[in-house]
Amino acid sequence: MPCRAPLLSLLLFLLLGSLRASGAESSPHLPAPKDVMVYSYNFRSSLRWSPVKVDRGLVLYTVHFKTGAFNQWDEMNCTRITQTECSFPWSLKERRWTVVLRVRAELGQVTSDWVETDPFVAERNTTIGPPKVNSVTESSDSLLISVTPPFGSEAGDFLQYHVSYWENTTSTTKKVIKTSSTLFKIKSLKEWTLYCFEIQVELMTHSDLHLFGLQSIPECYRTKISEATRAGYIVLIFVLVLLFVNLVAVGLFLLWRHHKTIKYWSRPPLEIPSHFEEYLKDPSMPVLEVLDNYAEDDPHDSLSVVFCGEGSQACGSSLDGQAHSHTISSDSEVT
Ligand SMILES: *[C@@H]1O[C@H](CO)[C@@H](O)[C@H](O)[C@H]1NC(C)=O
Numbered sequence: 309m310p311c312r313a314p315l316l317s318l319l320l321f322l323l324l325g326s327l328r329a330s331g332a333e334s335s336p337h338l339p340a341p342k343d344v345m346v347y348s349y350n351f352r353s354s355l356r357w358s359p360v361k362v363d364r365g366l367v368l369y370t371v372h373f374k375t376g377a378f379n380q381w382d383e384m385n386c387t388r389i390t391q392t393e394c395s396f397p398w399s400l401k402e403r404r405w406t407v408v409l410r411v412r413a414e415l416g417q418v419t420s421d422w423v424e425t426d427p428f429v430a431e432r433n434t435t436i437g438p439p440k441v442n443s444v445t446e447s448s449d450s451l452l453i454s455v456t457p458p459f460g461s462e463a464g465d466f467l468q469y470h471v472s473y474w475e476n477t478t479s480t481t482k483k484v485i486k487t488s489s490t491l492f493k494i495k496s497l498k499e500w501t502l503y504c505f506e507i508q509v510e511l512m513t514h515s516d517l518h519l520f521g522l523q524s525i526p527e528c529y530r531t532k533i534s535e536a537t538r539a540g541y542i543v544l545i546f547v548l549v550l551l552f553v554n555l556v557a558v559g560l561f562l563l564w565r566h567h568k569t570i571k572y573w574s575r576p577p578l579e580i581p582s583h584f585e586e587y588l589k590d591p592s593m594p595v596l597e598v599l600d601n602y603a604e605d606d607p608h609d610s611l612s613v614v615f616c617g618e619g620s621q622a623c624g625s626s627l628d629g630q631a632h633s634h635t636i637s638s639d640s641e642v643t
């Protein structure tokens with residue numbers, strides 16, 4: 309049978325071919341990307357996902373998109389890329405379009421399953437950042453604020469700034485003003501007071517959607533002091549200085565007028581220190597000796613003199629010199 313061998317090889321070929329084909333479709337061995345999310349901030353959007361980890365080889369990713377209008381998958385300029393992020397191309401900048409994306413991992417001929425996102429509509433799903441505060445000009449009763457919108461607006465957009473402001477005290481009651489101007493004033497403020505404000509953008513589109521942005525970080529500014537108050541303070545200070553000068557002048561005049569009397573009364577009284585006084589009354593007392601000995605370098609000697617002279621029992625112990633404290637206590641006994 310000469311035709312058997314070719315038939316067998318043909319069968320084998322078909323079998324292998326079908327195996328390879330099924331392998332190319334999807335392999336259960338390569339996991340699909342996880343955490344697939346559309347990140348969109350101020351209408352700049354991208355698809356991001358977590359990397360797929362395998363033991364060996366470099367995993368590549370491919371991203372497709374389709375819009376609500378053309379229900380057909382298309383390439384997105386992110387075919388077999390190594391990064392785990394794919395920015396939206398210019399062709400998908402239309403904010404009202406509904407876009408669905410899908411991504412899969414690829415390793416050689418092996419691919420993972422596709423992972424699809426939820427429908428994404430930029431004007432509904434994007435996160436709007438806070439506006440940028442360019443400058444704040446303080447006056448006594450208002451703050452003049454200039455801002456830049458967080459993104460370039462399109463025809464049909466209507467941007468409003470919600471400005472919350474409050475006095476920086478313990479009881480914070482916030483007031484809100486709404487404006488569509490990028491240069492606006494917070495009015496009717498107290499002078500010389502610290503005020504804080506934060507701004508949030510509201511985007512109203514022609515499809516009547518209201519999208520609120522993130523709050524800006526609070527900024528605080530002190531209002532200026534008004535001219536009237538400044539003048540008032542100057543007058544007050546002037547009056548106080550005048551008063552002070554007058555008081556000083558009157559004081560000096562009185563001093564000069566009664567300087568003799570004051571001199572008499574302010575003379576220091578003549579007093580004799582109590583030790584001397586007692587000594588003068590009774591010179592036989594040894595107070596002076598004690599005082600003398602205090603001045604000397606070696607207090608031990610002095611002790612022996614004093615105590616032995618008195619003939620007290622303390623004489624012996626004081627000779628071996630343990631005592632300053634003895635001196636003091638005996639001293640008080642003596643005097
Ligand atoms: C596709 O990506 C390449 C490389 O990042 C870039 O040079 C090119 O302009 C992109 N094309 C489109 C249509 O976005």
Ligand SMILES: *[C@@H]1O[C@H](CO)[C@@H](O)[C@H](O)[C@H]1NC(C)=O
Pocket residue numbers: 346425426427428429432433
């Ligand atoms: C867009 O917003 C809608 C409604 O809030 C939500 O259901 C959808 O999951 C969001 N799309 C994406 C891609 O996050």
Ligand SMILES: *[C@@H]1O[C@H](CO)[C@@H](O)[C@H](O)[C@H]1NC(C)=O
Pocket residue numbers: 476477478502528
């Ligand atoms: C505002 O007041 C709070 C407490 O009331 C204080 O902690 C904070 O430092 C103040 N801000 C400024 C800018 O002084």
